[in-house]
Amino acid sequence: MRRKGSDSADGTPPPDASPARREVRGVPRGRWMPLGKDGRLTLYARTDGGVLRWTQRVPGGDRWDGPDFVRITDLTDLTVVQGDDAYVHFLGRRERRGPDGPGVDFVHAVQYQTGRPVTEWRSFGNPYRDREKGLKAGAPAGAVDAQGAIHVFVRNAGRGLHVRREGKNGSWEAWQDLKGSGLTAGIVPSVTSSGRVEVFAASEHGMQQWRQEDAKGPLQLVPSALRLTSLENSATALETAPDRLTYYWTEANGAGVTSYREGAWPVPVGGLPGDGAVVALRTPLDGIDCTVLAQRGAGSTLLIGVCATEGEQNGVWWSDTTEKCVGDPALALDGQGRVVVAVHGPDGAVSLARQEPGPGLTLSPVWHRL
Numbered sequence: 174m175r176r177k178g179s180d181s182a183d184g185t186p187p188p189d190a191s192p193a194r195r196e197v198r199g200v201p202r203g204r205w206m207p208l209g210k211d212g213r214l215t216l217y218a219r220t221d222g223g224v225l226r227w228t229q230r231v232p233g234g235d236r237w238d239g240p241d242f243v244r245i246t247d248l249t250d251l252t253v254v255q256g257d258d259a260y261v262h263f264l265g266r267r268e269r270r271g272p273d274g275p276g277v278d279f280v281h282a283v284q285y286q287t288g289r290p291v292t293e294w295r296s297f298g299n300p301y302r303d304r305e306k307g308l309k310a311g312a313p314a315g316a317v318d319a320q321g322a323i324h325v326f327v328r329n330a331g332r333g334l335h336v337r338r339e340g341k342n343g344s345w346e347a348w349q350d351l352k353g354s355g356l357t358a359g360i361v362p363s364v365t366s367s368g369r370v371e372v373f374a375a376s377e378h379g380m381q382q383w384r385q386e387d388a389k390g391p392l393q394l395v396p397s398a399l400r401l402t403s404l405e406n407s408a409t410a411l412e413t414a415p416d417r418l419t420y421y422w423t424e425a426n427g428a429g430v431t432s433y434r435e436g437a438w439p440v441p442v443g444g445l446p447g448d449g450a451v452v453a454l455r456t457p458l459d460g461i462d463c464t465v466l467a468q469r470g471a472g473s474t475l476l477i478g479v480c481a482t483e484g485e486q487n488g489v490w491w492s493d494t495t496e497k498c499v500g501d502p503a504l505a506l507d508g509q510g511r512v513v514v515a516v517h518g519p520d521g522a523v524s525l526a527r528q529e530p531g532p533g534l535t536l537s538p539v540w541h542r543l
Contacts, residue, residue, distance in 0.1 A: 201218075203252040207261050207505070214505060215284075225242060231307075254316065257321075280294045281294070297337060311329075314326045316364050321338045334352070336351055358375075371410070408421065444476065447468070458533060469501070469502065497518055498516035513527045514527075
C-alpha cells in the first residue's frame with residue numbers, strides 16, 4: 174500500500190523556510206487547481222527545484238495559505254492528476270546527469286488530503302534500459318482508475334505509447350507497449366463514470382485512441398478515421414454524458430477549437446486560441462447543464478467559452494477576459510459550486526477569479542493575486 178509520507182521529498186530536508194522568495198516558473202500540466210474532499214481548492218506552480226503550493230483556508234473563501242515549497246530537482250515536465258478519491262498525484266519526468274551521461278526516469282508523489290504533506294518522490298523507472306532510447310521518452314500523463322490505481326502514459330522512443338500501472342499492493346506493474354505511431358506531444362487519458370480508461374492522442378496521422386471495453390479489460394488501440402491534426406498539448410477530455418467523453422482541441426491549421434465525441438462528426442466551436450491546452454468543466458448555468466471552456470488566446474489573454482453540454486453545434490459563446498496569461502489556465506468548481514479560473518501571468522504571479530452572482534457566467538472584475 175502507499176505510504177503516507179513526510180514533509181521531505183526526494184530524500185531531501187523539510188520544505189524551504191522561505192518559499193515566498195521563489196519565483197513561479199510556470200504551471201504543471203493537467204489539473205493544477207484541484208478541489209479536495211473538504212471543499213478547499215489547492216493551486217500548484219513550478220519553481221526552481223520544486224513545486225509551490227497555495228491552499229484555500231476555507232471552502233469558497235478569499236484567503237489562501239502559502240506558498241509552501243515541495244522540493245524535487247531535475248524535472249523537465251510535471252503533470253498533476255486527481256482521482257475520485259480526491260488524492261492528488263504528481264507525475265514527473267526527471268533528467269539527471271550521471272557518470273555515463275544524462276539519463277531519464279519518471280517519478281511519482283501523492284498528496285492525500287488538502288494542505289497535508291506530499292509523500293516522498295519515488296522513481297518508477299523508464300520503459301527502456303538503453304539510456305539513449307530512454308532520453309526520447311516524452312512527458313508523463315496519467316489517470317486514476319475506479320480502484321484508485323494510477324496509470325501513467327508516455328510517448329515512447331518510437332513515438333508510440335507505453336503505460337505503467339500501479340498494482341493493488343502499491344508496487345508498479347511492468348511497462349506495457351500499447352503500440353500506436355507518429356504521436357506528437359499531448360496524451361489525454363481519462364476515466365469514465367463506469368471506470369473505463371480511455372486515451373486520446375494526437376499524431377501525424379490524425380487522432381489515435383485506446384479504450385477499455387470494461388473497467389477490468391485491457392487497453393486496446395481503436396481504429397479511427399479522424400484525420401484532423403491538433404496543436405501539440407491542446408487536447409482535453411470531459412465526460413458530457415454517462416460513460417461518454419467529449420474531446421476538445423485546437424486545430425493545427427488555425428481554424429480554432431474543435432469538439433468531438435464518438436458517434437458524431439467533429440464540430441468547429443470557434444474561438445481565437447493561441448497555444449496550450451483547452452480546459453473544460455461542466456456546471457449548471459441558469460438551470461441549464463453547460464460546458465465551460467478556457468484557453469490562452471492568440472492575443473495572450475484568457476478566453477472563456479460557454480455552451481449547452483453536448484450542444485456545441487448550436488454555438489459556443491466566447492468572451493475575452495483581457496487577463497494576460499502564460500501557459501495553460503485552470504478551471505474548477507469551488508466548495509460552493511462556483512466556477513473559479515486561475516492563470517499564470519507574464520509578471521510571474523498566479524491570479525484567480527470566480528463566478529459572480531447573477532445570470533450566465535460572469536467572473537469577478539478584480540483578479541485575486543496570490
